[in-house]
Amino acid sequence: MPVQVFSFYIFDRHSHRVHLLQALDRPLHHHAPLSTSHTSSDHLLTSPPTSSSATLHPHRASAPAGSLPTSSSSTNNGISGGGAYRDSRSAATRAKDDAKLIFGTVFSLRNMVRKLGGDDDAFISYRTAQYKLHYYETPSSLRFAMLTEPGALSMRNVLHQIYINLWVEYGEFISVYLGREFLRERVCSIEDDKKKTRNGSDFRGPSPLSKTPLSPVEHKNGDGVRNEMFEMGLDKFVRGLM
Amino acid sequence: MSSGPCRKAGLGWSNWKKKPELRRAGETSVENGLPKWAVIALLIINKAGGLIYNRTFGEGLNQLNSNDYLVLAGTFHGVHAITARLNPLREHQAAHFYAQQQQQQYSASGSLGGASSSGGGGGGGGGQGGPLPSRPEPPSGLEVMETENFRLQCFNTQTGTKFLLFTDTMQANVDVAMRKVYELYADYVMKNPFYQLEMPVRCDMFDRKLNSYIREINNSR
Numbered sequence: 001m002p003v004q005v006f007s008f009y010i011f012d013r014h015s016h017r018v019h020l021l022q023a024l025d026r027p028l029h030h031h032a033p034l035s036t037s038h039t040s041s042d043h044l045l046t047s048p049p050t051s052s053s054a055t056l057h058p059h060r061a062s063a064p065a066g067s068l069p070t071s072s073s074s075t076n077n078g079i080s081g082g083g084a085y086r087d088s089r090s091a092a093t094r095a096k097d098d099a100k101l102i103f104g105t106v107f108s109l110r111n112m113v114r115k116l117g118g119d120d121d122a123f124i125s126y127r128t129a130q131y132k133l134h135y136y137e138t139p140s141s142l143r144f145a146m147l148t149e150p151g152a153l154s155m156r157n158v159l160h161q162i163y164i165n166l167w168v169e170y171g172e173f174i175s176v177y178l179g180r181e182f183l184r185e186r187v188c189s190i191e192d193d194k195k196k197t198r199n200g201s202d203f204r205g206p207s208p209l210s211k212t213p214l215s216p217v218e219h220k221n222g223d224g225v226r227n228e229m230f231e232m233g234l235d236k237f238v239r240g241l242m
Numbered sequence: 243m244s245s246g247p248c249r250k251a252g253l254g255w256s257n258w259k260k261k262p263e264l265r266r267a268g269e270t271s272v273e274n275g276l277p278k279w280a281v282i283a284l285l286i287i288n289k290a291g292g293l294i295y296n297r298t299f300g301e302g303l304n305q306l307n308s309n310d311y312l313v314l315a316g317t318f319h320g321v322h323a324i325t326a327r328l329n330p331l332r333e334h335q336a337a338h339f340y341a342q343q344q345q346q347q348y349s350a351s352g353s354l355g356g357a358s359s360s361g362g363g364g365g366g367g368g369g370q371g372g373p374l375p376s377r378p379e380p381p382s383g384l385e386v387m388e389t390e391n392f393r394l395q396c397f398n399t400q401t402g403t404k405f406l407l408f409t410d411t412m413q414a415n416v417d418v419a420m421r422k423v424y425e426l427y428a429d430y431v432m433k434n435p436f437y438q439l440e441m442p443v444r445c446d447m448f449d450r451k452l453n454s455y456i457r458e459i460n461n462s463r
Contacts, residue, residue, distance in 0.1 A: 006330035098328060105324050108317050109387065115310065116303045116408075117391040124389055129382035130329045147330050154388075 003241050004149040006131060008234070010167075011103050013141035020099060021234060106135055106145055124156055138163055162237060170230040280460050281419065282392060282408040284452070285311070286427070288440045289402030291319030295443040299456045302392060303408060322396065322404065326383035339377060395420060419459060426451050 008021040106123070113123040125134045127150050134152075136144045136159035144159045282302040286295035293315035298305070306314065329335075387394040388411065395416045397405040405427070407420055430448035431437055437445060 101324050101328055105321050105328070108321050112314060112317060112321075113387075113389045115306065115314070117389055118304055121389050121391045123387070126325065126384050126387040128325055128329075128385050129379070130331060133325075147328075 001153070003152045003155070005238050005241055006147040006149075007098075008147070008238060009099055009102055009143075009145045011106075011143040011145070020095065021231075021238060102133070102145055102147075103143075106133070106143060110135070110137070125154065134159060136160060136163065142167070158241065162234065166230055166233045166237065170233055280409055280413045280463050281456050282410065283406075284408075284423065284456075285315060285406040286443065287315045287319055287404040287406065290440065291316045292440070294441065297449075297452070299453075300460065302410060318396075318406065319404070322383035322398070326381045329381045332381070342376070397424065399424070419455075422455060423452065426455065 010020075109126065110123045113121050122137065123135055125132060127133075129150060131147050132150045132152050134146045134148065134155040136156055138144075142163070144163065146155055146159060148155060282300050283298045284295065285293060288294045293312050296308075296311050383398060384396055386396070391411070393409050393411050393413065393416070395407045395409065397407075397420045399405070405420060405423060407416060407423065409416055409419075426448060427443075430451055431443050431445050434445050434447070437443070
């Protein structure tokens with residue numbers, strides 16, 4: 001049974017959005033080819049943190065909103081302007097705000113459900129007249145949220161499959177790998193700073209990369225998964241549902 | 243052809259161990275003297291997010307203290323407002339509506355022979371004979387929430403009062419029950435001359451009628 005999937009979010013335990021896939025349905029979108037909105041979301045997800053505070057404190061969970069450039073993508077919003085029915089925000093800002101709102105909603109509902117139904121209870125889905133949100137949370141507090149058409153059946157197993165077959169299979173492995181790369185860049189820049197302060201003494205300490213954390217790699221500053229295989233697999237999977 | 247049913251029966255026997263377990267799991271709650279209630283609780287939230295009525299009809303949910311219930315009502319009120327805003331199709335609906343409106347303006351100005359279409363700005367241009375563009379229906383907030391242990395049905399009235407009905411996950415026809423509850427509210431709360439709007443509901447008749455109605459539902463299962 002085909003299901004219209006509107007969008008799909010993954011949040012890590014620090015509430016940072018890890019992945020966003022927007023796959024709108026065909027009839028409402030016919031002037032543009034059906035595609036994941038990488039043009040706008042990649043901009044958000046894969047922008048490297050350039051501020052020096054982020055480089056100096058790689059382990060601090062800084063707020064994702066602060067360091068993201070948003071103004072650059074506001075110009076290529078095709079349907080801007082146009083009267084009272086237009087949202088004045090740019091598409092990128094809107095996507096970011098939506099992600100925050102979805103996380104907030106899901107988080108409060110989850111807490112509410114736990115309070116009412118006991119600690120073993122889990123929030124599964126909610127439905128409005130326009131859409132239905134399916135939710136799945138892993139034991140490590142990785143949160144999956146999928147927005148579909150309101151008539152969709154329970155997608156819990158689908159989210160579970162995405163976790164098992166895609167996230168664990170590609171995502172985790174390669175994000176650990178990429179996380180290392182990412183760390184290496186940061187470490188190098190820190191060490192460069194150190195070198196500068198030491199007036200060129202050729203110091204290279206033991207690489208902290210050997211201490212790669214076993215816990216899931218953090219995705220700071222709204223940094224995306226940045227994993228082609230995962231994204232392709234997810235794209236294919238979600239497309240298969242529709 | 244007789245091998246088919248036989249094989250099915252054989253499969254049934256191989257699964258024999260699982261099925262009684264499942265059935266027993268469903269029955270234990272009744273056998274323990276704790277009847278599995280269909281309708282567990284009713285909450286009424288006024289349009290400002292305050293809790294004005296709270297009644298539990300059976301076990302199934304944790305008992306919270308009154309302060310927690312107030313917090314819960316406020317939280318739900320906020321979440322409800324957010325879920326109404328999070329319509330993934332709002333852009334498309336708005337664009338569709340806008341395009342429709344514009345198209346109609348053009349056709350109207352064309353048929354009038356170059357008459358100025360200044361009246362078209364005000365949402366459909368008034369009664370010009372043509373069909374008005376269909377305005378997208380206003381977003382509704384959360385209507386049903388499902389969890390592993392219970393199901394929450396929310397009914398938002400025109401005036402913003404919310405009725406939350408907590409049922410078990412298998413309960414059917416919650417809409418009917420909800421309508422009946424709303425009817426009782428209209429009859430025995432709103433028509434009570436001593437009831438002040440937006441204030442906590444303390445009406446004996448409402449309590450009694452609600453109790454008897456919910457008991458009827460819960461016993462009919």
